[in-house]
Amino acid sequence: MNTYPWAAGYIDDGDRPKIVTSRFHLEDSYTLERYHATGGYAGLRAALGRTPAQVHDEVRGATVLGRGGAGFPAGVKWGLMPAEKYPRYLVVNGDESEPGTYKDRLLMERDPHQLIEGSLIAAYAAGLAQVFLYIRGEMPLAHERVATALNEAYAAGYIGRNILGSSFSVDIVLHWGAGAYVVGEETALIESLEGKRGEPRLKPPYFPAAIGLYGQPTIVNNVETLSNLPWLLTNGAQAFTAIGTETSPGTRMVAVSGHVKRPGVYEIVNGTTTFRDLLYGDEFSQGIRDDNELKAFVPGGGSAPWFTPDQLDLPFEGKLVGAAGSMLGSGAIMVMDETTDIPKAALTLTHFYAAESCGQCTPCREGGTWLERVLQRIVDGRGTHADLDQLMEIGESICPGDFPHAASERLGLAATPFPYKMTTICFVGPSAYAPVHSALTLFRDEFEARIPASATRARKQIPVTAVGAH
Amino acid sequence: MSRLNEANIILAKEIIGRYPKARSATIPLLHLSQQQNGYVTNAAIAHVAELVGATSAEVLGTATFYEMFKFEPVGKYLVNICGTMSCQLLGADELMHHAEERLGVKAGGTTADGMFTLEHAECQAACTEAPNMQVNYRHCHRMTTNAFDQLIEDLAAGRLDGEIPPHGTLARVRQQIPADKAAGVASLASPAAPAWFPAPEAKP
Structure with a gap:
């Protein structure tokens, strides 16, 4: 079994192609010396040998889907900037904090030069005059590794003025976060980088490419997305699209955690690897712990609606997973076995989003809090039957209409596809509801079993009396 | 001061x-x-x-928007126990319960000697290594109650001083941008395309 004490969680059994984790097996993979010895900065040299437009075309042609959560193609995103507005900025989103997600921290700790090189390639291709590398505050090792790598790269002439003797000049500034989940949302990230509270901006504009940092065109790309670019420029778009499927080329980093025999972070072939492979495959998590039955799993981070064994044969592919009622998000699978207390699991996730609400939008601030309170009293055995409807009503106020959910053979239920409608500026509010909706839709019996027999079935009606009527 | x-x-x-x-x-x-x-x-x-x-x-x-900033003194070591999904599924509650007993404070409290502040924390991006905790944001993977006791003992005895700096020190390495190498700030006062970036050709 291939695991490495210096990359806790990373497993590379089997013979899969590696794009972003190709150096993880090397203990000193984060040093410039090792990076040079393993083909480092060849992608940047290749890029500088072409025009920015050619590099942009190469990336667009490879369909590098964003690895942060939304899955928007990087090359298309870069093309959304207004043509005549400068300066343009690049903000690297290293604020990884979606429950279940563990990949960007590894990429920053284990291969910081790859991220730096990817950022330089993006800056060159899209005409971005300054790069801000925003790293989550609670990751001091990532900060130290990236800071050291930046210092090395400046000294070696890879960053700064006249990079590698060319006219290309750009600074990369390491920026510290300070602990706020919502800042992973790209407009909140920009607010935070402006020194403000990390509150997501009202849409439209939908993309900071139009109006971003200081009101200027700004590209926000995820750490894993950018880490793909050195390999892509070195090996070409054709080699990149030869891996994976047409709609989801390349690889993806996926973390499988929870009740599996071998939790791990894997670089998988995009679009073809199934959830069954990931949960049960020998190369991957090797089955449910103690050979228990699988009850449910979260396919794409805490915000994603849940799947059950019915969905195991779906491939890790965005469109198919969306049609099946969930999302791939940030490559985070959390597995619950038969012993899992489902209402408690839903409460844990809902608590997270309620706690992380920035408080701007009433449906999220109040709704998330009430979802948590009502769930808590159900878990504590103090709930009523009316509470179950109450949870759905609160959810309806955050996400009006049908909320996405998976099909269930056991319940004779068809899938409702992604996405949802929402009454909030960002996805934090809907994310507080997602686990509640999934748990209640798929495992309502477990909630009902928690309600004491003494609880009344009917909702208490408070009589309304006209003013002055008595 | x-x-x-x-x-x-x-x-x-x-x-x-x-x-x-x-x-x-x-x-x-x-x-x-x-x-x-x-x-x-x-x-x-x-x-x-x-x-x-x-x-x-x-x-x-x-x-005040950001969790990491503290507005009153905390312990030399901030002990953050993750309670989010995967850690919760694999024993976060038991670990927190044990930590409260071992340190003699409830979550949110600081020990009388000013050494430790215990906190509930949210996802620490190490979900495959659950249950997790951090000491001054340095990760401690796959924690057990025994490992917790050992860690507290080592911290109290100063045996980890070289690895875990006191609370407040985020990273021990800082970025340096040498003046002779810097490209410079992309100022809002110069709204031109970068010299190396050819503007798209004007449409006829």
């Missing part, structure tokens, strides 16, 4: 100089003040505000 000291003022000015707008340095400067004093004092907020050209209220508003 809890304004930034002279060495930190020099550092603060250098950090401010990296951004097109000074206010962007607010969070890095708050970290700097927390590193100096162990927590963010009112005087530090006022000083950061002066340095970045904002009001104290604006800086306080920013600071």
